[in-house]
Amino acid sequence: MIPDIRPLTFNDFNLFSPLVHELMGHTVDNSLLKQRYSEMFQQNYECFGIYDDENLIGVFGLWFMTRHYAGKSCEQDHVYILPENRNGGLGKKVFEWIFNYAISKGCETFELNSYVNNYPSHKxxxxxxxxxxxxxxxxxx
Structure with missing residues (x-):
């Protein structure tokens, strides 16, 4: 499957927030999450949806910054693909898209955080x- 990746805006919050809640384990109240995304979209943050036809099956965010130790950097955030769409190579293709996009914006490095107990993501x-x-x-x- 070739990923169909499209930009999302703050106006799409109700569309993508359920996936972010699944990733986070519903640990943040939806109104607080919406407030935070409102601020994020005003910073060096971009959000993208991963689609299968017209169905949103994944979401991720990208932060762009310059770091003293890494130069111009892209940090991937809240990367989430619905479980039924995993293990078929989609994640690797999404990251290829992310790398190419970030390189086109002049990035030299990529960074991300992963939950300590999310061993499959570490691998x-x-x-x-x-x-x-x-x-x-x-x-x-």
Missing amino acids: FYMNLGYDIKGYHFVKHL
Whole structure:
């Protein structure tokens, strides 16, 4: 399957938010999630949907920034494909699309975070050439 990837805007929130909730395990109230996405879309963030015909089967976000240690970088965020659409090579094709898109925007590096206990994603990302460089720490204020 060749991925049909289309930009999403904040106006599409009700379309893609159920997939983000599935990824997160419904840990954030929908109104708070909507508020956060409203802010994200005003920053260096872009959101994309993965479609099979007209059915949204996946979602991901991309952050663009320049980092002192990595140069111009693209960070993939909340990459999620519905379980019934996994294990057929779609994820690899989506990441090829992401790499090409980011390169077209002048990026030199790619970064992402993955939940510590999401072992299948760790294997997937390492097979794509990612190296584990550290831990991501969070402190709520």
